[in-house]
Amino acid sequence: MKTFAATRYGAAAWTSTSTSTPASTSASTPAPTSVRRSLTPFRLRAFMPFAVWAAxxxxxxxxxxxxxxxxxxxxxxxxxxxxxxxxxxxxxxxxxxxxxxxxxxxxxxxxxxxxxxxxxxxxxxxxxxxxxxxxxxxxxxxxxxxxxxxxxxxxxxxxxxx
Structure with a gap:
């Protein structure tokens, strides 16, 4: 499922959350985990050197x-x-x-x-x-x-x- 959420740095980003449900539940099976992918400030900064060089x-x-x-x-x-x-x-x-x-x-x-x-x-x-x-x-x-x-x-x- 895709949602729009703010990151901890205040930048808004689309996030993708997926959960897996086990076929059978038992006491030894861990709780479902989520995978979150977002546009981080590090990824945004990847193009900054190019922008400065161009200017x-x-x-x-x-x-x-x-x-x-x-x-x-x-x-x-x-x-x-x-x-x-x-x-x-x-x-x-x-x-x-x-x-x-x-x-x-x-x-x-x-x-x-x-x-x-x-x-x-x-x-x-x-x-x-x-x-x-x-x-x-x-x-x-x-x-x-x-x-x-x-x-x-x-x-x-x-x-x-x-």
């Missing part, structure tokens, strides 16, 4: 503090540095307005790895950032730059360059 492969290689746009150092007041922190699975600030030529630095303050990926491909994506790792780029051209975390796509942000 990191999409991000591509990039250095932790690279200057992807190649702006010359000392380019004047426009070369100011603006910081965006990654904390609690969110970019802070979520939206930022900067002058052209500004250097943007993302720093991961979470215990989980994150990436920074341009939605339009206007700057090179970061590598997976561990706790306290940083990634930077310089945005020279005016416009709106949407970005997201390649591992957690629900994390989004926007930079407006004037």
């Amino acid at each position: 990191l492969s999409l991000a591509g290689p990039a250095s932790a503090a690279s200057n992807d746009a190649g702006a010359a150092p000392g380019a004047g007041a426009a070369s100011a540095t603006y910081r965006i922190e990654i904390h609690d699975f969110a970019f802070s600030p979520k939206e930022l307005t900067v002058p052209a030529g500004a250097r943007i630095v993302w720093t991961n303050r979470d215990d989980e790895p994150h990436t920074v990926v341009s939605a339009a491909g206007t700057f090179k994506p970061s590598r997976a950032l561990d706790t306290d790792d940083s990634f930077s780029t310089v945005l020279d051209k005016p416009g709106t730059y949407a970005y997201f975390c390649g591992i957690h796509p629900m994390m989004v942000g926007k930079i407006t360059v004037r």
